[in-house]
Amino acid sequence: MGVGFTYRGADRPALAGIDFQLPAGGVLLIVGPSGSGKSTLARAIAGLVPGDFLGTWTGSLRVGDLDTSSSDRLQLAATVGIVFQDPGSQLVMDRVEDDVAFGLENRAWPLAAMREAVPAALADIGLAGFEGRRGSRLSGGEQQRLALAGVMAARPSVLVLDEPTANLDPAGAAAIFEQLARIKATGEATMVLVEHHADSAWPLANLILALDASGATIDVGPLDDVLARSRSRLADAGIWLPGDAASMARSSPNRGVRPASDGAGGIPLVEARDLRFAYERGRPVVRHVDLRIRAGERVALVGPNGSGKSTLLRLIAGLLRPSGGIVRLDGLDPGGLAAGPLARLAGFVFQDAELGFIENTVEGEAEVGLDGRSIDDLMARLDLPLGSFGARSPYQLSGGEQRRLSVATALARGPSLLLLDEPTFGQDRRGWEAIAEIIDELVDAGTTVIAATHDLAFAARIATRHIEMGDGWILADEWVGGEVATDRNAAGHAAGHAASDPAAASDPAASDPAASDPAAQHPRKPRKRSPKRSSPPC
Amino acid sequence: MLSPIDLTARQESSILGRTNPLVKLGIALGWLIGLGLMHDPPRPMALALVAVAAGLVLGRIPPARLIQGLTPLVAAAGSIALANLVFAAANTDPAAHELIRIGALRLTAEAVVVASSIGARVVAIVATGVVFAQTTDPTRLVDALVQQARVPERFAYGALAAYQAIPRLSQDLGTLRHARRIRGVGCDWHPKLLIGLLVRAIRHADQLALAMDARAFGTTPRTAFRPLMWRWTDLAVGIGGAVIIVLLLLA
Amino acid sequence: MTLTPASAPTAPFDATSMAETRWRTRDILVAAVIGVAFGVVFWAWGLAWGLFAPLNAARDLLYAVWLVPAVLAPLVIRKPGAALFAEMVAAGVSALLGSAWGVDTLLSGFVQGAAAELIFAFTLYRLWGFPILALAAIASAAAAWVHDWVLYYPDVALDVQVIRGLAMAISAVVIVAAGSLALARSLRRAGVLEGFPD
């Protein structure tokens, strides 16, 4: 009957009858739809469930000869290390080396051993020289590698990773997978991995454990066996399989479709001219952005962690006041609009979905701004039927559910512009498809969509125009896979994107993505005057 | 955005920057008690000047930062002096020397002395506080509290971890306000913002606690990666601080 | 090295019950974070405090904002020491961020937290109704009142002191006791206090 766990107060088990054996040095990949108990199992292996979480535990889970539910925490912590999804919330100490040492101090390592292990762990992970830096100032990818270094420094024999790349840009994710491959090759640790990136994660695994929505096992075994035996059952459950991402990207119904045009000479829905922004004096985050987006366009905003995507979206939505330059939404200054009219013009899905919630129940959230219209259909399509979800607290939903809820809330007032910040982050395949389909319908109905995303498959699936940011600059702005709007000049004028030539002509940095320093190459040199300190309009 | 003080390398390597935080804390507390015993304006003002000078010279605090830190606080301190001026017992004492009378309000010379000495006291407290904060790395402070003052380590490092969350929480607060605006419910300072912020704070605490537990926090008495030892500068600064307050009390 | 969920059923392990007084890491962090959040509130409140000066003694009707963590944290955590710990953290944070009361903020935090702690200790940490919260809040305000009298208002007329004290007590009951209850209820409804006693 295997391992089972029910959170206190839950009406169904999060894990039911899990049974597997993983030999030393092996890699176990746990897959399953959102809410299937992957994180719960990962925490259980690290001895955090039960213990840190209240609930009822059945069966026994052994790591080596330690029973995770009854062993001494110190012993268990010496054996198992765990890395979580959000890099920022795992950093305990301010400085990088202190943070790596934190786990060793807790295990009462002698000073000499720590002085040796800390730099070694940083060097192994590719962070040599970062010792004195502040963890909070690192990019998401660096922070996640730091978290990994902090865990690996203690030389655990089992390494558990719960969606370690979910917040990272493709390069950061690749760097983590590289590290995992290295750890697997050296046999330093047995690994347990929860990961949606099937293409990178599956080849790494010796053993696949697939869970279904009720927390029970669909199948467990070596990769080929599982694929041969249960491919369709896994697909039905909404689990990402290798190759899925690529086929999803190809399945774009918009390939070859011309982006909708608002007619010649119409004003663009979104316009930015020489837009600049800095949160802190002397540290520009958005630099000299020129942009024209017309009604009905679907735009993907891509670029590495910290390149300014979220900031640009907030500038467009009038949530931040530009430090310089102008932004116009439907010809108006969005920063000057009152909340009501602004909300009818633009809807927003925040990168951290939870921060967008303002009510205590899912139903309350969904109904903000609806004015009595029904949202039942939309909620059902998003797999959040109000009947079962309505009374729940939005903060108690799983990550995937929270994100789908925030998509619903952004649509409440039928805005003409939808701004999505990482809408597919942490979604299983079904949630992903639901979101993509809803976007398709919205665009058909005339809505303009701008989505900031690290999910390149999603970008390919929904967008006909890709804007790439780097360090606050727009590095490239190109149409993809589609015939281009006739009104080339109006659309391409400011940002300089050219139709058949994806490498924008007026932007040398764009034609050479590897161009070392965009600041040096950008045609418009940064102004001497440092940006004004600016506060959000509200 | 609100973020904890970021010491420059010069500040960190200065004499006060390298002095044990407990010594500085001890001096600040000693001065606080001494200030409680002073009932005149000049001596607290002198102490305030000493603190500022020490901050500039021994602490290498950039003057602009010092001024930036002091200004709002001195303004707040002024309000305490004002309250003392208006509500001094001397104002109702018929024997006291009346300076001015506006309707029911009678201000006396005695009240002015009291108010200005309290004002000077608060300025001295502010100056010491700013110099302390501008020369002390919170991590070092907690290290010293745990290693040398025997403060319980789980609580000390737990508080430190929570302290590091300030920039993140202040960003979250910004986003909460943005969400209210873009969802059309306005962007005033609604009490729900406080609840939203506490929700975030507690969720962050949960995640941090999990990450710390997973790294064996609190399972056994810890060792220190940054062991602290008493140094001669600590002794010198400590004696200096004590001498100053004793001299002023005797003056 | 094997990861083995054994197939043999074992007796269910029930982790639903809670250790009474030992602080879990989660307790420490939640209390600390409440302290930190209010430390930031203190800091802002301290800067605004000067602006409230024209309110004179009525300003003390707003005084109790300084005392909230001493009641909110123990109400959430229900562990011995929570009042003192959270209030000290809040005070320390506001002192580090810059407070008009400098190091004295720590002393204030200590007396305010300790006074509330004392009341909770008398109940053996068993009673958490409004009357006890109000009592703890008033105790905390009383401690603050004495402290401020000695250090900042030594020569202020007695009747003004009494009015201040009354204003502080009223604000303690309204802002601290009632406010903490309301906040804790909202947090519980939001679902973030799962695993803490109701």
Ligand SMILES: Nc1ncnc2c1ncn2[C@@H]1O[C@H](COP(=O)(O)OP(=O)(O)OP(=O)(O)O)[C@@H](O)[C@H]1O
């Ligand atoms: N702390 C908790 N308290 C109560 N219920 C929880 C808690 N954490 C998770 N759950 C519930 O347990 C179930 C399994 O959650 P878990 O987080 O393990 O899912 P998951 O597979 O990791 O999902 P995702 O892919 O969205 O991260 C879900 O129904 C979830 O709502």
Ligand SMILES: Nc1ncnc2c1ncn2[C@@H]1O[C@H](COP(=O)(O)OP(=O)(O)OP(=O)(O)O)[C@@H](O)[C@H]1O
């Ligand atoms: N509220 C804030 N205060 C100060 N700095 C901020 C704030 N928000 C973001 N930043 C900084 O601005 C830069 C750009 O951040 P932004 O969130 O716009 O990047 P991004 O492209 O969305 O990154 P990611 O892919 O990680 O989401 C980063 O260096 C970030 O640290």
Ligand SMILES: [Mg+2]
């Ligand atoms: Mg999960």
Ligand SMILES: [Mg+2]
């Ligand atoms: Mg972003």
